[in-house]
Amino acid sequence: MYLFPKQISFKLRFKPYKIWFGKLAGQEIEKPTFNVKGTSKKLKNFIIIFVLLCSPSYASPVFKDFSNNLPHHIYSGEWNHFVGGGVAVMDCNGDSLPDFFAAGGTEPAALFTNTGEFNFIKSNIPDLFDTTGAYPIDINADGHIDLFVLRIGPNVVLKGNANCEFVDATNEFQIPNTSQWSTAFSAWWSDDKLPHMVIGNYVDLGDPDGPFFACDSNQVLEPTGDGYITQKLEPGFCALSMLAARDASGIMRLRISNDRQYYVRNGYEQMWDIAEERFLTEIDGWKKVSIWGMGIASRDITGDGRDEVFLTSMGDQLLQIAQEDGTYTAAPFEIGTYAHRPYFGDDGRPSTGWHAQFGDVNNDGRSDLFISKGNVDQMPSNAIYDPNNLLIQKSDGTFVEVGLLAGIASKERSRGAALADFDLDGRLDILVLNRRAPLQIYRNETEKVGHWLKVKLTQVGGNFDAVGALVKVGEDVQQITIGGGHAGGQSLPLHFGLGSSTAANITVTWPDGAVSTHNANADQTVKLHR
Ligand SMILES: [Ca+2]
Ligand SMILES: [Ca+2]
Ligand SMILES: [Ca+2]
Ligand SMILES: [Ca+2]
Numbered sequence: 336m337y338l339f340p341k342q343i344s345f346k347l348r349f350k351p352y353k354i355w356f357g358k359l360a361g362q363e364i365e366k367p368t369f370n371v372k373g374t375s376k377k378l379k380n381f382i383i384i385f386v387l388l389c390s391p392s393y394a395s396p397v398f399k400d401f402s403n404n405l406p407h408h409i410y411s412g413e414w415n416h417f418v419g420g421g422v423a424v425m426d427c428n429g430d431s432l433p434d435f436f437a438a439g440g441t442e443p444a445a446l447f448t449n450t451g452e453f454n455f456i457k458s459n460i461p462d463l464f465d466t467t468g469a470y471p472i473d474i475n476a477d478g479h480i481d482l483f484v485l486r487i488g489p490n491v492v493l494k495g496n497a498n499c500e501f502v503d504a505t506n507e508f509q510i511p512n513t514s515q516w517s518t519a520f521s522a523w524w525s526d527d528k529l530p531h532m533v534i535g536n537y538v539d540l541g542d543p544d545g546p547f548f549a550c551d552s553n554q555v556l557e558p559t560g561d562g563y564i565t566q567k568l569e570p571g572f573c574a575l576s577m578l579a580a581r582d583a584s585g586i587m588r589l590r591i592s593n594d595r596q597y598y599v600r601n602g603y604e605q606m607w608d609i610a611e612e613r614f615l616t617e618i619d620g621w622k623k624v625s626i627w628g629m630g631i632a633s634r635d636i637t638g639d640g641r642d643e644v645f646l647t648s649m650g651d652q653l654l655q656i657a658q659e660d661g662t663y664t665a666a667p668f669e670i671g672t673y674a675h676r677p678y679f680g681d682d683g684r685p686s687t688g689w690h691a692q693f694g695d696v697n698n699d700g701r702s703d704l705f706i707s708k709g710n711v712d713q714m715p716s717n718a719i720y721d722p723n724n725l726l727i728q729k730s731d732g733t734f735v736e737v738g739l740l741a742g743i744a745s746k747e748r749s750r751g752a753a754l755a756d757f758d759l760d761g762r763l764d765i766l767v768l769n770r771r772a773p774l775q776i777y778r779n780e781t782e783k784v785g786h787w788l789k790v791k792l793t794q795v796g797g798n799f800d801a802v803g804a805l806v807k808v809g810e811d812v813q814q815i816t817i818g819g820g821h822a823g824g825q826s827l828p829l830h831f832g833l834g835s836s837t838a839a840n841i842t843v844t845w846p847d848g849a850v851s852t853h854n855a856n857a858d859q860t861v862k863l864h865r
Pocket of ligand 2: 472474476477478480481494495584840
C-alpha cells in the first residue's frame, strides 16, 4: 500500500521516506541503477523518491482463495472430534509438487494429489475412519514417504511408494497396536536404523470417571532392531502436540504441549530429555507453565541460533523466547503474537488457537507466523467468529496482523493447517482443514517478495530425510524435525526467505555431526545428498 501525500515537498520528505523504507525492509536501500545524469535536481529527487516508493516493502502479503479447486472434504464428528483435524503435507509422487493427507474424523481420511496450478485430485487410500491427524515420516528409509496416522482406536502406518499409493503396513513394520485416543506425534533417530516414535494421547476413553480429568498416558515406540516395543510416558496431561528438537540448550528433547483437562491434576507443559529418559523439573530450570496447549511452532526468530517456541492455547497464545542459559521466558506483550482475541469483527471473546507455523511468507528474511483459530464447537466463553492469523514480522522483531488484508481471515472452525509452497513459485501458500466446514487453500500472490531458497537433504542409511540435521542459510538456521503443529506436519524442503540476497552460503550439520558447506544462487531448490 503506497500513501502519496497530497503535496510532495522533496526537501522535507526525502529523508523520512528513506529511513522509513530502509527500516521496513531491514536492509540498506539500493541506489537506483538507471542513469539520472543530466536530469534536473528536482526531477532527480522525484525519480529517487518514486523508486523508493516502488521498492519492495515486503509488508502487505496478498493471498487468493483457491478453495473451490479442492475436492470436498471436512473434519467431522461429535465431542471426541472437537480436537484433531490435522493435515500431513509431502511430495508422495516425486514431482516436487506438495500433496497432502487430511484427517476426516467420522468422515474417511483423504489423500489429495497436486496436479499443478493449484489443482488437486482425491487419490485412493485405504478406508480410514476416526482419524485425528497424520505425520509424514519415511520409516523404512526407501525414499518414499510413509504416514503415521493418528486415530481414536488403533493407529495405522501407511507405507508409500513412488506414485502416492499407500498401503496399510502397520503389521509389516511391526508397529505395536496402540488403541487409544491419539492426538500428537513426534519422532527422532537415535542411530542410523529405525526411528523412535512417540504418540501423544488425549482422554482415556476406558476411564469410567472420564472424560474430564482422565488424561491417558503417552507412549514411546522404541525400536528393537527389527520391530518395536512400547514404553509408557507418564504422567500424561492430555497431549495435543509433541516436538522432538534441539531445545534452548542445544540438546535433543521432547516438548509436550498439554490441554486444559489436566487442571484438576495440577498438570503443566512438559519437556522430556531423550538421552536421559526423564522429564525436566524446576531444578533443570524448567518452569511450570499451564496453558490450554493445542499446537507447537518452533523457529529461531531472535537470530541467536536457538529456536523460540510458540504454543497455541485459548486466550493468550504464548511465545517463549529461548535464553542463553537454556531456559525459556515468555515474550513481552508488545511483540504482537499473543493474538488473544479476534482482530476484527465484534466478537470480543477470547480466541482458540490450534495449528501454528513459522514461515517467511514475503521472503524478506524474517519468519512470519500463521495461526489457525476456531471455536472448540459452541463454547460460549470463546469467540465463535475467530479468524485465522497471519502475523508478519517487522524489522524490529515485533509482529503485525495482516490476516484480513491478506485475504485469509476465515470464519470457519479451523484446526490443522500448513504453510507450504503448493505451486513451487517460492512463495509459501496456506492450507487449512476445518471442523464441519470444507478445506481451504490460499495461493500466495504477493508481488513484491524477496528472494528465496529451499533446501532438501537426503542421505543413505536408516534416516533417509536427515531428520535432526541443522541447515544454516546465511545467518538463518532451521532444524529438520518431525512433530509439532496441531495433529499434522510436513516433509518438504526447508524454505528460507533471502530478502535482497541473490545467493547464499549453506552450512549443513548432518544428524551424525558431520558438517558440509555449499553455495547456491537464490530462487531454487537445492538438493543435497550424501
Ligand atoms: Ca507431488
Ligand atoms: Ca518409506
Ligand atoms: Ca517475512
Ligand atoms: Ca506458492
